[in-house]
Every structure is written in structure tokens, then in C-alpha cells.
Amino acid sequence: MVLPGLTCPHQESANEVALATVKCLLEVVPAAVPGIAFLSGGQPGKLASARLSAMHAKSESMPSPLPWALTFSFGRAIQQPALGIWSGEETHREAAQEALLHRARCNRAARRGEYGAAMELP
Numbered sequence: 001m002v003l004p005g006l007t008c009p010h011q012e013s014a015n016e017v018a019l020a021t022v023k024c025l026l027e028v029v030p031a032a033v034p035g036i037a038f039l040s041g042g043q044p045g046k047l048a049s050a051r052l053s054a055m056h057a058k059s060e061s062m063p064s065p066l067p068w069a070l071t072f073s074f075g076r077a078i079q080q081p082a083l084g085i086w087s088g089e090e091t092h093r094e095a096a097q098e099a100l101l102h103r104a105r106c107n108r109a110a111r112r113g114e115y116g117a118a119m120e121l122p
Contacts, residue, residue, distance in 0.1 A: 001038045001051065014047070018054035022066070031067035038070075040077035045103050046120055048077040049110040056113025071111055078103045 002020040004012050012020070025036065040048045052072055059066045081103055086096035109115040 001041070003041070006042075014050040014054040015058070017051050018058045021051075022055055022058050025068075026066075029068065033068050035069035035071065037073045039073050040075070043077065045077040045081055045106070046117075048072055049103075049106045049115045050117070052107070053110035053113050053115035056111065059113070072107065078107060 001017065002024050003017060004010065029036065038052070043051070052070065055070050059070075078100065082096040082100035085099050086092045106115055106119050109119060
């Protein structure tokens with residue numbers, strides 16, 4: 001994924017990241033590759049979802065569909081919020097499970113290009 005460095009003073013929008021990433025991939029990744037799975041790279045879950053969703057939304061406006069599936073290896077992006085809530089406490093188990101399910105639903109929507117910030121509202 002084409003991202004600004006973490007210490008870069010100007011962080012590009014999800015749409016700008018999506019455009020740069022899709023353009024780069026189209027130039028260098030053969031169409032025969034079945035799929036591309038990005039690591040979250042420590043991105044917050046919401047930002048990872050927004051960027052992936054923007055890539056799929058951008059691809060819809062292109063003359064032809066992307067030749068490969070784009071997704072995230074969402075291990076950390078899905079698990080981190082739930083692990084933070086759970087903190088090993090049995091009393092937090094249900095809230096952590098809900099957080100895990102919520103992130104999974106957001107990332108499913110992102111994979112379809114349907115994720116939006118409104119999904120994060122309670």
C-alpha cells in the first residue's frame with residue numbers, strides 16, 4: 001500500500017492513498033496474480049478499513065475492474081481493539097467479542113467498498 005510515513009507531517013486521505021495504491025498496483029502487478037493481501041502495518045482499524053474501502057470504491061470508477069482481489073490481512077486491525085477491551089478479564093469478554101464482531105463487519109464492508117465512518121457510530 002502506498003502510504004505516507006508515520007512521521008510525515010501531511011497524512012494523505014484514504015482516497016488519495018487508494019488512488020496511489022491502485023495506480024501503482026496496476027502498473028506493476030500482473031493480472032494473473034489472484035489477490036493482494038495488505039498487512040495493516042499498525043494502522044488503526046478504522047483507518048485500515050477506510051483505505052481498503054476507498055480502493056474498492058476507486059476501482060468501481062475505472063474503465064475495467066481490478067484484475068485481482070484486494071484485502072487486508074486484518075489480524076492486528078481486527079484483534080487489537082478486542083484485546084484492549086478484554087485485557088484478560090473474564091468480565092470484559094462479552095464486550096471484547098462485540099468489538100471483534102464489529103471490526104469484522106466493518107472490514108467485510110471495506111472489502112466490498114461499502115465501509116463508511118457512520119459504521120463506527122454506536
